[in-house]
Amino acid sequence: MICALIAGVFTGYPVAFLLCGLGVLFAVMSGIPLGFMGTIVSKIYAGILSNWLLLAAPLFIYMGLMLDKSGLAQRLLLTLERLCGQLPGGLALSVAVLGIVMAASTGIVGASVMLLGVIALPVMLRQGYDKKFAAGVTAATGTLGILIPPSIMLVFMGAILQVSIGDLFKAALFPGLMLGTLYILYILGVGFFTPHRAPVPSLKALDDVNKGHSDSLMLELVKNLLGPLLLIGAVLGSIITGIATPTEAAGIGAAGATLLAWITRKLNFPVLRDVVRDTSKTTAMVIFVMIGAACFSAVFKRLGGDTMIEEMFLGTGFGPYGLLVLMMGLIFIMGFFLEWIEISFIVLPLFAPIIKVLDFGFDSTGTELLVWFAILAAMNMQTSFITPPFGYSLFYLRGVAPKGVTIQDIYKSSIPFVILQLICLALIVAFPSIVLWITRI
Amino acid sequence: MKEALKSTIATIDRFGRLLGEITSWLVLGVLISVLIAVIAGALGANEMLSWGVDLPILGTKLTINGIFDLEWHFFAIMVMTGGTYAYLDDKHVRSDLIYANLPSNIKTWIDTIGDVFLLIPFAAVMVWLSSSFVARSFNSSEASDYGGLVDRFLIKATIPIGFSILIIIVLARVIKRFIDVYEEQAKPSKVRLSDFPEEQAKPNKANC
């Protein structure tokens, strides 16, 4: 069944339908009464359609798309560019900040990377940036969005692992910011020590940038930077302080983004129409993978697949950390080919019960272990998305990168970021409290 | 005969897309009901509106629990029709490491075989089993037992209806692919006349 899945995935047929179909196919072939598939109807209804925990997903997607399609994201970049223009590596820095803020809300890797690839990469290249540097900044910061909350990946992980989404958001915040900070330090370092790779624009060029804008820098900052930052701050703040549930916070975020677009006169019917249409399609896309995974795993479990996997892992004779490394290795490899969506829905439910009973030698409850594991998995996937030669984000970036940026350039550009991520991953494995301290207060 | 078939298929296709376009607005319904729930929760309001007659779905009054139910009712309809909408626009996530570089006729074959042997059987099983699921709900007059919405069978019915529509749309797509292949062989010009300008106008992977 697993082999059929792997083979099927490589044909490129939509993964959601592949999972659905393989479930039915194997049920029929192994003589499971079709009535058993009634459990999948129950799961679709009660676990998915009426699951209030998932309501945050379309709202976060809506919020991200509204920021994007109303042009708020683009203007945010331009403003940041004016602000950081004279810093070494300033433009790359702007892109990183945009990646953290923007990708923060859409949460779908392909979308975030393509968005940055389209709006930010050409700007950097035009300013004379080394393409082997600029591409890495784009791919890495576009991917960072899945980890830094609000993240729809964490919304779904919470639903899958049965842990509080609020806890996951809180747990991801510090590692995410730690990684973001490392990125920024690296970018500043490149700009400072090798200025030819990230040139500071001449004053004349900067004047040109400024000339295109009628507002003063201050006014523009207030209009374009303050709004989105306040919005993200409000959303995160209300979740972390517990004023609002993730769903309520997502609702506030979506409403806030709409309001922001309206205040800045960017809201019109075509924008709203595009936003709701893409929200609906993107949400359904994720949900259908969830439906597919429900079907596949129900049949897989019924055939004893989950016990088989569990015995396989425990039969290796590895200790807890050995097993963790093995699982992380598997997730890492899968991250080359798959979005977080498939990995989370198919693999995490198989690994979670094993992790829950392992003793990692630090004082924790089963739930805390799952939160830690989820963040490790998230950080891990994020790394594998930008690891050459296979890497989901690299692949998407190649699709939208301007001519002249070769896949080799993209590969080389991503290596420093992979190293930074591996450092972070190792730190979280060694010091779980990096993740857990915030959930304990 | 073939022209009639083609125009039927085009109509089915347009219907599916139109349905997706209409129901996509329900995300605003989700948004508004979440906001109302936030405000009502803050004010400590429980029963918000009450009327004498027994309306379908809503019952005789609207409570905060009814609003919570409305949120996922909108979500459920949007998702069940959105799946078809995403299919029409090819937005379902693929692992296109290899797929993207395949010649288009192989792509067509992969999609057709997958649609016929994987997607349609699953959707058919779901339609069959969820119909009795809906019937059981209808027969027991299932309703919220904490003052939320009533007539649960209606929202449950989005499952068989959603999957039925998906089957029809997928079947139409499969037939259309065969017609295209047939026409391409008949005309060596290699120009494929598509009945679906919307589909061509959009790049395949944009935004996702």
Place this chain on the structure above:
Amino acid sequence: DKLDVASTFATSNLLGQMGVKFADNVEIATGGDVKLKLHEPGDLVPTLEVFDAVSSGAIDAGWDWMGYWSSVVPVAQFYGGLPFGPTSEVSASWMWSGGGIDIIQREYAKHNVMVLPCFIEPQETAGWYRDEITGPDSFNGMKIRMSGLGAKVLTKLGASTQLVPGSETYLALERGRVDAADFAIPTVDEALGFYEVAKYNYFPGWHQSASWFSFIINKDVWDGYSDKRKAQFELACQATIQYTLNRLPAEQTEVIERMEKKGTITKRLPDDVINSLELAWGEILNEELKKPIVKEMYESLQTHQAKIMKWNELQNLK
């Protein structure tokens, strides 16, 4: 013979553990011929879909709180928890000797489900409150996590009742999304850590003086069993009820004392609050009694309770 049982409670807490106890008892009673495998909530089907899945035969059996099925079998909420109802001893007696099982079985049979109520939980606490309850007005505008008939009563006193899933209840209480939460008996509440996030544990549990948890099984599967096998299941069921009646009441006092050491304030609701709750319940009950099935069930219970009370009175030494 292996039977897959979808549990609506995690086997890590008492409510699920009693399902495991029942499974052990079945294995003993059948001499190891029947093994029940309890699956964790959501493993086979989502918690609130267990009844439907057993009904359709998608799964064989389930372990549940009976109140969960009130959206499909409305009278089930009276079995799940009856405000101002009789004690668990009286309730158990009525269930198995006073006709209680016949009424609910008749309703479940319409859905092709066979029911064995096998665990009676003693009276719950009145819930965990962040603030003190000083009078009936205290409930006005309060956000409370509660389900079933008790929730309807609190709504009448101006509270806004919300159904927060069990797993999110702790967080909702901690962050003030709700001001109070009712969950179960101290053994269960302690394990979930409510004493860490709410100061006051109120008594008495007016909203459900006894709650039934049950084993449900698809009727076709059940009908396929021999009379001997059916009797073995019933034996196992009775043994589980007796076990819970024996074990739980004294244990609650130990748990309460343990939580008090950690700062919990155990309090009794003021008398005027209890009176207002009973008045509000009276109104709701009158409304409910218009349904024939509720009337039949309630009268049957009253009759049985009256018999026990008369006997107790005659035997009263003081």
